[in-house]
Amino acid sequence: MKSLDYSLSQIGEAARFILDNAHSKIVCFKGDLGAGKTTLIKEICTILEIEGQVQSPTFGIANEYTLMDSGESIFHLDCYRINCSEEALDFGIEEYLNNGKYVFIEWPDIVDSLLPEMRTEIVILLLNHESRRLTLKNFNT
Ligand SMILES: Nc1ncnc2c1ncn2[C@@H]1O[C@H](COP(=O)(O)OP(=O)(O)OP(=O)(O)O)[C@@H](O)[C@H]1O
Ligand SMILES: [Mg+2]
Secondary structure, eight states: OEEEEEEGGGHHHHHHHHHHHOSSSEEEEEOSTTSSHHHHHHHHHHHHTBSSOOOOOOSSSEEEEEBTTTOOEEEEEEOTTOOSHHHHHHTTHHHHHTSSSEEEEESGGGGGGGSOSSEEEEEEEEEETTEEEEEEEEEOO
């Protein structure tokens, strides 16, 4: 397990820390409402150089982005509005998880039973208004 404290001005370093230390392309982001999950995922997407803007998956559960150089897809799932694992199966979560691409998941607890053993988990803790602590753990990688 590794951890890093970061402020908003250090968000680039925090995102790089995750990309450098994650052993899996499936990365779960845990943390309270407003902890900073979307902010981190957006920054990771920026570093990976996607086409267009990153949005919160407000209107749906999944957002798909395209990497500029390779044209490969990456996915951002927000499971906040999912009530049970059947709902996740209905929207096709298994296809996202089995496609070998980057998948960043906010609120992963509800789909825990569907996640592969091999994954990376980020937990974000609110230290104060100016900073957060992230811990990174690789499972079975
Ligand atoms: N390291 C940080 N230091 C200070 N503020 C931060 C930090 N990271 C994120 N924030 C701020 O916290 C707020 C909430 O961030 P964000 O929307 O990313 O949270 P979230 O975990 O995705 O929330 P939700 O559970 O609602 O999806 C934003 O105003 C963001 O700018
Ligand atoms: Mg969010």
